Amino acid sequence: MVEGFLKAQGFDTVNSQPGSHENERVIIGRRANGDQARIDLAAHGSSTGFADLIHSNTDIAAASRPIKDSEAIELNRLSNSRNAGSEHVIGIDGIAIVLNPVNPLTALSTDDLARLFSGDIKNWKDLGGLAGPVHLYARDDQSGTFDTFKELVMSSHGKSLSPAAKRFESNDELSAAIGQDPYGIGFVGLASIGKAKVVSISDGQALPLPPTVAAVATEDYPLSRRLFFYNKPDEKNPWVHAFIRYAQSPEGQGWVSKSGFVAQEVVAVQPTVPADAPESYRQLATHAQRLSVNFRFAEGSAVLDNKANLDIERLLAYLKEHNKLDKKVVLIGFSDTKEDPKRAELLSKLRAMAVRRELNKGGVLFHDIAGMGDALPVAANSNEGRMKNRRVEVWVY
Numbered sequence: 319m320v321e322g323f324l325k326a327q328g329f330d331t332v333n334s335q336p337g338s339h340e341n342e343r344v345i346i347g348r349r350a351n352g353d354q355a356r357i358d359l360a361a362h363g364s365s366t367g368f369a370d371l372i373h374s375n376t377d378i379a380a381a382s383r384p385i386k387d388s389e390a391i392e393l394n395r396l397s398n399s400r401n402a403g404s405e406h407v408i409g410i411d412g413i414a415i416v417l418n419p420v421n422p423l424t425a426l427s428t429d430d431l432a433r434l435f436s437g438d439i440k441n442w443k444d445l446g447g448l449a450g451p452v453h454l455y456a457r458d459d460q461s462g463t464f465d466t467f468k469e470l471v472m473s474s475h476g477k478s479l480s481p482a483a484k485r486f487e488s489n490d491e492l493s494a495a496i497g498q499d500p501y502g503i504g505f506v507g508l509a510s511i512g513k514a515k516v517v518s519i520s521d522g523q524a525l526p527l528p529p530t531v532a533a534v535a536t537e538d539y540p541l542s543r544r545l546f547f548y549n550k551p552d553e554k555n556p557w558v559h560a561f562i563r564y565a566q567s568p569e570g571q572g573w574v575s576k577s578g579f580v581a582q583e584v585v586a587v588q589p590t591v592p593a594d595a596p597e598s599y600r601q602l603a604t605h606a607q608r609l610s611v612n613f614r615f616a617e618g619s620a621v622l623d624n625k626a627n628l629d630i631e632r633l634l635a636y637l638k639e640h641n642k643l644d645k646k647v648v649l650i651g652f653s654d655t656k657e658d659p660k661r662a663e664l665l666s667k668l669r670a671m672a673v674r675r676e677l678n679k680g681g682v683l684f685h686d687i688a689g690m691g692d693a694l695p696v697a698a699n700s701n702e703g704r705m706k707n708r709r710v711e712v713w714v715y
Contacts, residue, residue, distance in 0.1 A: 319573035320345045320357050323564045329355060341488065355557075362487070363460030368393075371548060377558050379548045382411060382462030382507070383469075394551065400624075406547040407625040408565045409574035409581055411507050412529035413467055413541040416493055416514035418500045423447050425518040425526040428540060428698070431471045434503060437480035442501065454483035455492050455504030463489065466543045467505050474700060505541075508534065509578025522698025525592065532587045534580045535610040537706060538696040544625065545579060566628065582629065584636040585610045586714060596693050602648050602686060606713040609633070613673050613710040620665070620672040630673075633712065634680040640714075648686045648713040649673050654704040655692045663691035665708075673710045685715060 321332045329347030337344050343359045360366075360376075367379030368389045385393070390400060415426060423445060426434075433439045435454055443449040456479060457464035472479060486492040489510035496502040496514045506514075508529060518526035521540035533539040547565060549558050564570045571581040586607040591600055611633055613626045622630070637643050651670030656662040667689025674687055697703030 319565060319570060319577070320359060320561075322569060322573055323561050324355060324357070326564060326569065327355070327560070329353075363458065364462030364465065365460045368548070371550065374550075377549065377553075377555060378561065381546045381548060382543060383465045384544070384546065385548060393548075401551070402624045402627065404549055404551045404553075405624055406549075406562050406566065407544045407582070407628070408547050409545040409571070409579040410534050410537065411509075411543050411545050411579050412534040412539045413463060413470070413505050413543060414508055414511050414516045414529050415519060415541070416496050416504050416506055416511060416516060418496055418498075418502055419513070419515045420500045421447055421503075421515060423517060425520065427526075428471050428519065428521045429475060431519070432475035432477040435472060435479055435483065436477035437482060438477075450501045453499050453502045454480055455495055455499075455502055456483040456485055457489070457492065457505070458485045458487050461487070463505065463507055467541070470541055470543075474698075474703070507578070508580070521703055522695060522700075524696050524698075527696075531580055532589065532610055535582075535585075536608075536612040536711075537614065537709075538612070540697050540703075540706070545574075582625075582632060583610075584629075584632050592694060594694075596690060598688060599650065599690055599693065602650060602688060603713060606648060606715050609636070609712040609714060611712055613669070613712075614705055615669050615672075615708045620668045622672060622676065626673075627676075630676045630680075634677065634682070637677075637680075637682060637714075642714050643680075643682050645683050645685045646715045647677070647682055647684050648688070648715070649684065650711045650713065651687075651689045652694065652707060652709050652711070653689075653692050654695075654707040655699040659691055663689050665689075666691050669708065670710050673712075 321334060324332045324347035329349050331348045334343055334345045341361045345357045347355045364381035364383050367381055368385060370376040371379040372392045430445060434452055440452055442452060489506040492504045493506050493510045493512040493514050496504050518528040519540050520526040527533045527539050529539050534542045547562055571583055574581040586609055589608050591603045611629050649670040651666035653662040653666040670687050670689055674684060695707045697706040699707060
């Protein structure tokens with residue numbers, strides 16, 4: 319992406335060379351008139367990126383997790399590091415659970431994962447696999463991948479990572495090690511699966527899902543996560559803003575896909591309607607296609623987040639290009655579980671209406687708007703899972 323950006327800025331020659339340390343690169347662009355630009359890239363984990371941003375040692379921090387409250391407090395000296403000018407979602411990733419190809423298991427629950435990685439399950443036969451010791455492979459403590467796995471799997475089940483786990487700075491190295499160990503299990507980003515075997519994952523009562531492009535794009539896959547760029551809230555450097563605009567552009571999103579992650583482009587897919595779906599949902603989904611964009615919301619809220627506001631622009635462009643502006647769109651809202659089912663249904667409808675309001679500004683007329691309450695959860699209704707269940711799906715005829 320950095321090389322593509324420099325070329326888009328008119329640098330005719332772009333060279334990339336190793337930096338002074340492992341997992342570092344130096345990218346240099348040169349124009350015909352002699353102008354030169356240099357960008358230093360260091361990949362040592364999300365936490366190091368935030369630390370360098372706080373101490374003014376970097377212009378942009380790339381992260382595979384949101385900024386922590388403690389980091390935001392350090393960075394928020396002048397304004398909010400979580401606003402649209404500082405926090406930028408540039409793609410979606412799924413944490414893939416990888417096994418050696420000889421392992422016969424095809425699906426695991428997040429509860430299984432928590433018991434495995436805490437060391438509670440020590441032999442594969444306890445999960446119906448071939449008898450043999452469980453060997454754990456995990457990212458190191460600086461890794462956003464580890465932070466996300468810890469939050470989505472370990473902490474949500476009250477577990478901690480076993481000290482017996484072998485730790486890696488690199489996703490690729492971890493995946494390669496799994497390929498050599500018949501008893502190994504690990505977690506990596508989608509771009510680093512390599513020759514390892516991927517299993518489907520379930521959370522709560524939801525059905526197991528593999529980390530397919532569609533399931534990750536909609537963030538329905540239980541271990542999906544957003545990929546971010548952060549800059550200082552008071553950033554004045556025009557090159558920083560130009561690079562982030564490039565990352566959000568169709569060309570920049572193309573590099574997200576080429577890197578093995580999931581871009582935020584809007585595409586139509588034909589998913590299987592769950593057997594336990596409400597009849598009203600089945601009727602709406604019949605003969606329609608689902609779009610690869612979901613809108614998600616904070617607890618009790620119908621306010622769109624930073625990602626959603628850009629997704630509205632992408633969705634409008636898709637609807638205009640495919641002639642779907644006039645009564646071809648269905649919005650289906652969902653809620654997490656509430657004590658009062660009527661409140662869940664109301665919130666789900668209000669969220670669909672919030673998306674409708676923004677799309678109306680672009681001239682969209684709707685086929686239908688529906689609120690399904692807490693039906694069809696995609697994750698357990700606890701902690702992070704609740705946010706995944708608070709969503710609006712987009713279907714088109």
